[in-house]
Amino acid sequence: MCSDVYCECSENCDDKLIEFLKKTYYVDAGHDNQEGMVRLNSRMSQIEGIGAANRIFYLAVPQEALLDVALPLADGAQTKQGWNRIIIEKPFGFTGLSSLRVTQSMLSRFEEKQIYRIDHLLGKDLIENLTVLRFSNLVFEPLWSRTYIRNVQVIFSEETSNEIQGR
Structure with a gap:
């Protein structure tokens, strides 16, 4: 995999890339199912070890998939030891009504202070x-x-x- 990754550091690029990749993990969780999110949570807990760990979930997904990803994630992959944040990229709905639906659905699983919207x-x-x-x-x-x-x-x-x- 290392040969397929581009690094733009000015010094010790290969060493920094290898060090970064050692901290990178892949979990085939499926983006829209509870079982996959439970597997993701289990793997993250294993990596974090014992104690409090904070989690940030960054969702750059099509609008049609946003709730299919966010709701199982909220139910199955949030840490109970630290804080959770979810970042969603625009669009946050295609119309005012669909935007309200997305907001209400997100607020059913996350507190407003946990949700970050980026445009x-x-x-x-x-x-x-x-x-x-x-x-x-x-x-x-x-x-x-x-x-x-x-x-x-x-x-x-x-x-x-x-x-x-x-x-």
Whole structure:
């Protein structure tokens, strides 16, 4: 497998790649079934050993498969020793109604604070300029910190539909 992997480290690339691959595991769990997720959980527990371990599940799957993957994962592969997080990439539904359904289904298994939604393109230019906005405005600069801000939500109204973006 090592010969098929590309490494871009400037020093000791082969050694770093081998060290990384030693920490990489594969479990043929099936993405949409409870038994597969139980196998995944068992393997992760074996790797983690005894004690608390935190888990982050990153789902970059088609919208049609999101709940088929996330719900069995929630039921069968979450750790009880540490915290769990789930990251989902857009789209989060094709319409407002389907987005609400996805959100409600996710909240039936995860707490809101466990769910991270990522849209890599939405508002990219604005997000890249947030630090300029923060530090160049004397009103925002002293107040813009975790002491005063719990979360940031950037909401855009777009002309394109979710169906176009999701493909």
